[in-house]
Amino acid sequence: MSTKPSANLPNTIRPMTAADLLPVVEIECVSSQSPWSLKQFELSLNDSLVLESDNKVVGFAVMSAVLDQAELHNIAIHPEHQGIGLGAVMLDYFLNNLPNEIKSVYLEVRLSNFRAIRLYQERGFVQVGERREYYKTELGREDALLMCRDMATETP
């Protein structure tokens, strides 16, 4: 019997391990237009989290921190589990567990990725720049928005 995806199932967020690489690459391949390679995830293992729902890896986040700045490099939820709050759970976990010294968090997002942009805006990210023709698309290239969250500012 299959279980309907739900944000109310037991969700666990934990560091990514080598054993998670294959499911993570699978999620990346079905959710991203320009998927990261297995090697890229391997190199980021120490800076990555996975989200397990009902004991299955259904999402991940990759970040880094230098001095007082953090960057969210990649985040995805498997399409079968999107739209039920898990992306927000993952992002909130990342933001709530940053080292105290982190003052700002940066990320880049495709201009057309309304779902992700809305999620980031709801979490207090604002646009601070644009990168022209940053991402590949099937037809050419697409701009990226550079977004920042000031950790000293309360979210609405």
Ligand SMILES: CC(C)(COP(=O)(O)OP(=O)(O)OC[C@H]1O[C@@H](n2cnc3c(N)ncnc32)[C@H](O)[C@@H]1OP(=O)(O)O)[C@@H](O)C(=O)NCCC(=O)NCCS
């Ligand atoms: C972006 C992503 C991580 C969001 O995860 P998710 O689990 O689908 O998002 P959630 O269900 O937690 O929803 C969080 C917010 O996203 C937005 N959102 C979710 N589904 C949406 C939809 N169908 N249409 C518009 N906005 C939507 C809403 O703002 C929502 O907040 P709300 O619940 O107050 O409406 C996920 O869609 C994904 O993996 N996308 C592919 C990879 C990607 O684009 N990553 C971001 C790279 S920068």
